[in-house]
Amino acid sequence: MTKVQLNAVRKQFGGFVAIENIDLEIASGELVALLGPSGCGKTTTLRMIAGLERPSGGAILFDDQDVSEQPVQDRNVGMVFQRYALFPHMTVEKNVAFGLSVRGTPRAEIADRLEEMLDVVQLGQFRHRFPAQLSGGQMQRVAIARTLITKPSVLMMDEPLANLDTKLRGEMRRFIRDLQQRFGITTIFVTHDQVEAMELADRVAVIFDGHLAQYDAPDRLYRQPANLDVADFMGATNIVPAAMKADDLAETGVGAIRVAPRPGFGAGENVQVMLRSEAIDLMITQPTQGGVPGKVVARDFFGASVNYTVDCGAHRITVTEQARRLVEVDTPVWLDIDPDRVWLLAS
Amino acid sequence: MARKFNIALSSRLSPFQKFYLLIIAGFILGPFIPLIIQSFAFRWAWPDLLPGTWWLEQRDRAMVPLAWDYVLSPYSRVWEATVNTVLIGSIVTVICLAICLPAARVLAREKFRGKSAFEFFLSLPLIVPEAAIGIALLMMFIRLGLAGSYVGIIIAHLIPTIPYMVRMLTAVYQGLGRDFEEQAMILGASRWQVLRLVTLPMLLPGVVAGALFTFLVSTNIFLLTFFLGQGQIVTLPTLLFSKIAGGTLDASAAGITLIVTLPGIILLIISERFIKEEAFGKGFGN
Numbered sequence: 001m002t003k004v005q006l007n008a009v010r011k012q013f014g015g016f017v018a019i020e021n022i023d024l025e026i027a028s029g030e031l032v033a034l035l036g037p038s039g040c041g042k043t044t045t046l047r048m049i050a051g052l053e054r055p056s057g058g059a060i061l062f063d064d065q066d067v068s069e070q071p072v073q074d075r076n077v078g079m080v081f082q083r084y085a086l087f088p089h090m091t092v093e094k095n096v097a098f099g100l101s102v103r104g105t106p107r108a109e110i111a112d113r114l115e116e117m118l119d120v121v122q123l124g125q126f127r128h129r130f131p132a133q134l135s136g137g138q139m140q141r142v143a144i145a146r147t148l149i150t151k152p153s154v155l156m157m158d159e160p161l162a163n164l165d166t167k168l169r170g171e172m173r174r175f176i177r178d179l180q181q182r183f184g185i186t187t188i189f190v191t192h193d194q195v196e197a198m199e200l201a202d203r204v205a206v207i208f209d210g211h212l213a214q215y216d217a218p219d220r221l222y223r224q225p226a227n228l229d230v231a232d233f234m235g236a237t238n239i240v241p242a243a244m245k246a247d248d249l250a251e252t253g254v255g256a257i258r259v260a261p262r263p264g265f266g267a268g269e270n271v272q273v274m275l276r277s278e279a280i281d282l283m284i285t286q287p288t289q290g291g292v293p294g295k296v297v298a299r300d301f302f303g304a305s306v307n308y309t310v311d312c313g314a315h316r317i318t319v320t321e322q323a324r325r326l327v328e329v330d331t332p333v334w335l336d337i338d339p340d341r342v343w344l345l346a347s
Numbered sequence: 348m349a350r351k352f353n354i355a356l357s358s359r360l361s362p363f364q365k366f367y368l369l370i371i372a373g374f375i376l377g378p379f380i381p382l383i384i385q386s387f388a389f390r391w392a393w394p395d396l397l398p399g400t401w402w403l404e405q406r407d408r409a410m411v412p413l414a415w416d417y418v419l420s421p422y423s424r425v426w427e428a429t430v431n432t433v434l435i436g437s438i439v440t441v442i443c444l445a446i447c448l449p450a451a452r453v454l455a456r457e458k459f460r461g462k463s464a465f466e467f468f469l470s471l472p473l474i475v476p477e478a479a480i481g482i483a484l485l486m487m488f489i490r491l492g493l494a495g496s497y498v499g500i501i502i503a504h505l506i507p508t509i510p511y512m513v514r515m516l517t518a519v520y521q522g523l524g525r526d527f528e529e530q531a532m533i534l535g536a537s538r539w540q541v542l543r544l545v546t547l548p549m550l551l552p553g554v555v556a557g558a559l560f561t562f563l564v565s566t567n568i569f570l571l572t573f574f575l576g577q578g579q580i581v582t583l584p585t586l587l588f589s590k591i592a593g594g595t596l597d598a599s600a601a602g603i604t605l606i607v608t609l610p611g612i613i614l615l616i617i618s619e620r621f622i623k624e625e626a627f628g629k630g631f632g633n
């Protein structure tokens with residue numbers, strides 16, 4: 001169990017700043033996702049924590065000990081590479097036992113732990129195969145087993161699910177989550193998929209261009225993004241400009257909307273209002289009070305859920321609901337928006 | 348299905364295909380035929396196509412073929428030359444590997460100023476005639492007391508072999524990502540363990556090919572060895588030269604020639620086996 005801290009960590013490649021003063025604290029046993037678009041510095045951050053890259057500035061602490069100068073071998077971290085990096089000339093068994101044999105663990109103990117680990121990842125029957133003879137999911141399990149067997153104090157995974165198909169990805173997600181809870185290892189994983197980050201992580205660190213944009217629990221990140229970029233990256237669809245009339249009332253292009261007050265957003269401010277599509281109720285009859293009138297212009301049916309595009313005059317608003325009923329296109333509707341689920345963002 | 352088809356195809360060669368294979372075989376094996384005949388001749392005078400007298404006809408006068416009798420006797424110095432050749436070849440190969448592995452790693456992975464110029468200059472020793480290098484080295488080595496010594500010859504042999512080796516290993520290193528070594532380090536392997544357990548085995552096919560090539564080049568270098576050996580160190584090529592310097596290929600020279608090819612052939616067979624097993628063990632590519 002190890003607490004990981006990044007204090008004002010910077011990384012520069014020549015003149016190019018890849019990571020700009022990132023502060024991050026990962027609690028012991030926590031599962032944290034590094035989320036961000038391609039090239040934002042996720043892998044670089046991970047490599048610095050692992051010790052494969054030396055920070056240009058700042059410090060990396062494990063349990064309050066500065067490890068910035070410690071060589072990789074001594075950090076006792078585990079890392080699963082994006083392309084697994086299984087040793088092609090070794091069998092599954094040899095691959096998994098590698099970390100123990102280089103540490104000079106006694107043979108009997110290696111055999112025991114190997115058995116246990118192959119059991120955990122259910123690869124016993126493939127033990128004598130070479131990596132080239134495995135499927136993507138199996139290779140990934142080998143990579144995870146090879147890392148876990150060394151009992152790392154911090155486990156890192158670089159886009160562990162990127163190379164898998166959708167169904168396998170779901171399975172592996174649950175598998176990783178289970179393992180992480182079972183072993184209680186402080187885990188950091190990289191992804192550029194926000195759904196994956198939210199499903200797996202206790203907290204998510206969103207990184208843009210080497211800056212830490214927000215570090216929060218998934219629900220807060222989703223409902224209360226720190227700024228427009230984060231909201232956009234988290235897949236927000238309905239963001240409309242507005243002027244604050246009062247602390248709890250915003251005047252938008254589709255009429256006045258009641259909002260939950262947010263400190264710093266007082267009357268007279270120009271703001272952006274974020275309406276989460278699943279937090280809007282679509283009414284066929286006019287509600288007694290409030291309600292934004294509009295007309296359904298498109299319907300996208302996804303089986304369990306359905307998306308409506310509602311033309312409300314100045315803006316088109318997307319509404320998502322369970323597909324318990326289907327509203328026809330061209331139906332006049334009213335949108336009932338829960339003030340607690342309206343989020344204010346700075347313009 | 349496809350496998351079956353391939354086998355069927357290869358077992359039923361058309362006369363044309365056989366013809367071309369025969370031509371190739373002729374060019375490769377042809378040069379050995381006169382050598383073999385010569386070495387079993389008792390007397391083979393110009394302009395006869397075949398020896399006038401074979402050893403078999405004169406068995407009462409010689410126990411073994413004359414040439415072989417001589418070649419296998421201590422007077423021929425064949426044994427001494429073989430040991431020298433193999434010894435020098437092995438040491439050159441090991442030193443060459445030790446120099447070229449780290450160099451190839453840098454060339455394959457790092458960017459630095461003047462890299463392309465450096466790569467260009469790598470080929471220079473292959474362009475400059477061996478004789479020129481040999482004479483220049485000889486003058487220096489005589490001063491340094493290295494002429495006629497093993498050290499001198501080994502240094503000289505490194506000159507034409509390093510460029511080949513570096514090129515070969517650079518190509519191999521380029522195919523090997525950093526991931527594997529980094530992963531090994533994270534798993535706790537020391538530098539030496541990474542090299543021994545991950546890098547070398549993964550580079551093995553390339554290293555074997557490079558080592559084999561270096562060894563063969565070294566065992567075939569005549570001019571540099573001749574200049575720098577000063578007649579004191581005899582290797583198979585220089586021994587052969589001293590036998591044919593008179594302008595005739597007599598039976599014993601033919602025998603020596605055949606001996607000269609032996610280390611190479613043995614090595615080829617070993618490496619062929621080795622590389623095949625290696626490829627087999629790895630499963631399918633990757």
Ligand SMILES: Nc1ncnc2c1ncn2[C@@H]1O[C@H](COP(=O)(O)OP(=O)(O)OP(=O)(O)O)[C@@H](O)[C@H]1O
Binds near residue numbers: 013016037041
């Ligand atoms: N060794 C290096 N030398 C120079 N620039 C580098 C190096 N490694 C990374 N970079 C740069 O640093 C930035 C961050 O790279 P990084 O690999 O961390 O991105 P990432 O967030 O992992 O992206 P992806 O999702 O595509 O993997 C990129 O612009 C990249 O070009």
Ligand SMILES: [Mg+2]
Binds near residue numbers: 043
């Ligand atoms: Mg990356």
